[in-house]
Amino acid sequence: MAYAEKRGKAWRVRYERPDGTYGSESGFPTKTAALKHGWKQETKVDEGKFIDPKAGRMTMGAWAKKWLGTIEVDELSEDTYRSRLNARILPRWEQVALSDIKTSDYKIWRKELRDGYSENYANEIVMVFRLILSDAVTEGLIGVNPVPVQGRRRGKYEPQDEEDDYVYPSPLQAFLLAENARVIRGLVGETMILTKAFTGMRLAELIALRREFCWIGPDRDPGDQHIRVEWQGHYRKGGFMLRPPKYHSRRTLILPPALADQLRKLLDSHDKEYVFPSAWGKPIRTDDQFYGRFWHPIVEGHDELPQIRGRKFRPEIPAVEGLEGMVPHGARHAQRVWLEEDDVREAAIDERMGHKVRRATGKGVATYRHVTPAMRKRIASTQQRRWERAAAELQKIISQKSPI
Structure with a gap:
């Protein structure tokens, strides 16, 4: 039973806690205020809602x-x-x-x-x-979460811009990015950009791709060449770590023949374990240096860099018009858009992107949706046509810039 005690000019209340011991709180201006608080706490004890103030x-x-x-x-x-x-x-x-x-x-x-x-x-x-x-x-440390879930609130209404402003490249813009990447990182940079754009792989999946998971070569059917997404890579204090891809979305990706040729050329150019090694032969670090020295220059352009001790000459890199502010994930968005424009089945797109299929799209929809070899080969053929058109456009641009 709660009771109050006078302490100096204020009152303290003592009340019984769930374990039978007494808790106390001080600072009440009157005996009545102290008792009311104590009775309130004991009611919470009876209702199983008591939170010990000391825990907070x-x-x-x-x-x-x-x-x-x-x-x-x-x-x-x-x-x-x-x-x-x-x-x-x-x-x-x-x-x-x-x-x-x-x-x-x-x-x-x-x-x-x-x-x-x-x-x-x-x-x-x-x-x-x-x-x-x-x-x-x-845990019973506080009674209420002070961080509310966002919902309706008072205040000035600000209309949302419904326009889709996510930046992603066209096939030609992907080739222009690859041209810029080739200036900075040679065949590795060029092929990495083209692989990301024409497979939709996540950046962490790209850096973890090993040559053992590339089934490509002149001995294979040109329309049946694949790479396997088995891991994603991340650097921690202990070094480079491999983990399952997001949603555990391990998958095999069919390649357009031109991309398979590009990857084979890259693998023939080095003997490293990882398909896209850093300049020191290790897996690429996607940290601030990656964005500062590689990504931002290939998107936004870069002035000519003269040769100095410890750095080779680098010609001017032009910005790719229309891709201002694009992040690496934009190339992944592009892959899905291209496939949708080519009327590829949604199930085949989800499989290629490594998306987790949600059943909320309709009763039984996910259960009865399957991907066939024909659907996958359609992806390879549509991507090949896009590759060929973009490559032809790029050569036209290059020839126009070449001196007569």
Whole structure:
């Protein structure tokens, strides 16, 4: 039974907790206010809704460390959560007690994130923050998650631009990107861009592609040459790591004959294990240097670089018009668009992209949808036609620029 005690000028209440011991809270201006709070806490105990106020004094930093040890996700997801925590969440909230995190403070922080970073990155950080606090509620550390799920809200209505503004290349633009990549990384760079555009492979899958998973060569039927997506690669502190591809979407990709020829030429040019090795023969690191020294120049162009000690001469690289702001994933979008334009069956497209098929498209739709060899060979033939048209257009552009 709750009771109140006078402590100096304020009152303290003591109330029975679920385990039979007594908890206490101080600072009430009157005896009545203290007792009402104690009775309220004991009611929560009876209803199974009691949250010990002392539990909420755990800091975000302490809870985050414990939380990381409890989650059961794959290594890549855990790395992502840890990165978001260390980079953006803990610098702001590490020393704040869980019970002191207010919704208004969170909204101010969220606005700062959105002002300073891309929308997708900001949303990823908020998602991890919400998940951590949701698990704190489940653990009984706080009663309510201060990070609300986004829904209807008051405020000024801002209409959304419904136009699809995702940047992806046409086949000709893919060839122009490959030409720029050849200037920077030779045959490796050129072939990597063309392979990404004409297979739709994820970037992590490309860097993990090994020669043992390439079934190409003059001894094979030109219309029956394949590569196998078996792994995706990532660098961690321990070095280069191979993991199953996203959604465990291991798959075999049929190649247009021209791309198979390009890959065979590349494999004949080196003896490394990985199809697309770095300049030092190791798997490519897709870090800031990759984007700064390779990706951005092939998309946005680069001035001529004179030869200096430790660096070869590099001619001027022209920007590819219409691809401003494009990210590597844009080439993956392109593959799906090209296949849809060529009326390839949706099931065959999903298989090629390594997409997880959802059954919500209609009762039985996913169950009775299958991919046949004829569908896959249609992909090879449609991609071959696109390759040939784009290559012819590229040669026309090059001949027009050549001096007479």
